[in-house]
Amino acid sequence: xxxxxxxxxxxxxxxxxxxxxxxxxxxxxxxxxxxxxxxxxxxxxxxxxxxxxxxxxxxxxxxxxxxxxxxxxxxxxxxxxxxxxxxxxxxxxxxxxxxxxxxxxxxxxxxxxxxxxxxxxxxxxxxxxxxxxxxxxxxxxxxxxxxxxxxxxxxxxxxxxxxxxxxxxxxxxxxxxxxxxxxxxxxxxxxxxxxxxxxxxxxxxxxxxxxxx
Numbered sequence: 253x254x255x256x257x258x259x260x261x262x263x264x265x266x267x268x269x270x271x272x273x274x275x276x277x278x279x280x281x282x283x284x285x286x287x288x289x290x291x292x293x294x295x296x297x298x299x300x301x302x303x304x305x306x307x308x309x310x311x312x313x314x315x316x317x318x319x320x321x322x323x324x325x326x327x328x329x330x331x332x333x334x335x336x337x338x339x340x341x342x343x344x345x346x347x348x349x350x351x352x353x354x355x356x357x358x359x360x361x362x363x364x365x366x367x368x369x370x371x372x373x374x375x376x377x378x379x380x381x382x383x384x385x386x387x388x389x390x391x392x393x394x395x396x397x398x399x400x401x402x403x404x405x406x407x408x409x410x411x412x413x414x415x416x417x418x419x420x421x422x423x424x425x426x427x428x429x430x431x432x433x434x435x436x437x438x439x440x441x442x443x444x445x446x447x448x449x450x451x452x453x454x455x456x457x458x459x460x461x462x463x464x465x
Contacts (some may be wrong), residue, residue, distance in 0.1 A: 262302035262351035266309035300367035359397035382430035
């Protein structure tokens with residue numbers, strides 16, 4: 253039986269233009285038999301740690317979710333409160349909708365994300381009581397789309413968006429941030445692959461090759 257944190261809700265991002273990929277990432281199939289969508293896989297791992305899971309993204313993307321991509325997942329989907337402003341606006345939407353103080357935000361382009369890491373992340377967030385708890389990756393800086401945001405961070409995020417900033421990290425100077433450093437994560441036994449994401453068709457093919465072998 254998976255351990256779920258009663259204090260934690262989760263939001264899966266189904267947005268993004270996916271220009272480099274050429275098609276919506278949440279519709280990519282990935283898994284045994286290549287018949288599981290990235291959205292379904294991400295929802296499944298989020299549900300292993302959070303008491304509720306919902307989907308966030310632009311309205312046109314969410315219409316495809318309701319048309320069967322998420323069939324059988326029993327999901328609530330919320331369009332962006334401020335359209336066209338990227339993941340930061342989606343995070344604001346989630347924090348405006350949630351009833352939980354701690355909220356996991358998870359991109360649907362992380363094929364090797366693990367429930368074990370998410371439980372570790374949640375434990376650190378609850379222990380530190382930080383507004384944002386996120387990990388440092390081995391080579392690409394922070395991963396703000398596999399992170400936990402407190403509901404009280406809404407004001408800081410809204411202020412960043414009001415000033416024209418779309419980058420998720422733009423709100424960090426306004427809030428208390430807990431960073432899980434990569435050396436500490438490596439010592440805890442986590443592999444770099446948990447942060448691999450799918451940006452291009454080449455990334456997708458490499459990931460498929462890894463899962464098949």
